[in-house]
Amino acid sequence: MNISELFTSVQLLMRELTFGPAPTGAFVLNPGDVGLLASLDRLSADEASMSSHGGASIAAHVAHVSYGLSLMNRWAAGEQPFDSADWNAAWHVRGVSSEEWDRLRADLRRHIDTWLVAVAAPRALTPVELNGVVGSVVHLAYHVGAIRQIHAGARGPKDGQR
Numbered sequence: 001m002n003i004s005e006l007f008t009s010v011q012l013l014m015r016e017l018t019f020g021p022a023p024t025g026a027f028v029l030n031p032g033d034v035g036l037l038a039s040l041d042r043l044s045a046d047e048a049s050m051s052s053h054g055g056a057s058i059a060a061h062v063a064h065v066s067y068g069l070s071l072m073n074r075w076a077a078g079e080q081p082f083d084s085a086d087w088n089a090a091w092h093v094r095g096v097s098s099e100e101w102d103r104l105r106a107d108l109r110r111h112i113d114t115w116l117v118a119v120a121a122p123r124a125l126t127p128v129e130l131n132g133v134v135g136s137v138v139h140l141a142y143h144v145g146a147i148r149q150i151h152a153g154a155r156g157p158k159d160g161q162r
Contacts, residue, residue, distance in 0.1 A: 007122040033156030045101035063090035069111035076118035
């Protein structure tokens, strides 16, 4: 495998997680799943403010993933943003208004779109950078699952159901 094929795989898996699987098949989500972004669009601000068992709200998960992708995008643009990153800020998001929820979802979509373009342009990577690129998919998948555990309205179809 060359680096170009790796970046193609990262892009494919990110697309599946965010927009749902391609008609040709799924690697992570069940067939018929709409992906994270459309799942979030089904939730109201009140639902996005929900948490489970004292954990973070859905809005906080969205803010956290968006922030992480913003850092990856800054890195892809040539910055070194990780030393000054404040990973805890997003976890303070609790209740959100409709306007705040719209902004969080728009920010997430923008950061995803930018990252998908960045991973379409393969580049030489250090081992740490490679872990970060691959980790962006794993990190997103973790939070898709966490969000879907908090509210059933964000879940995808069960295997074999559409």
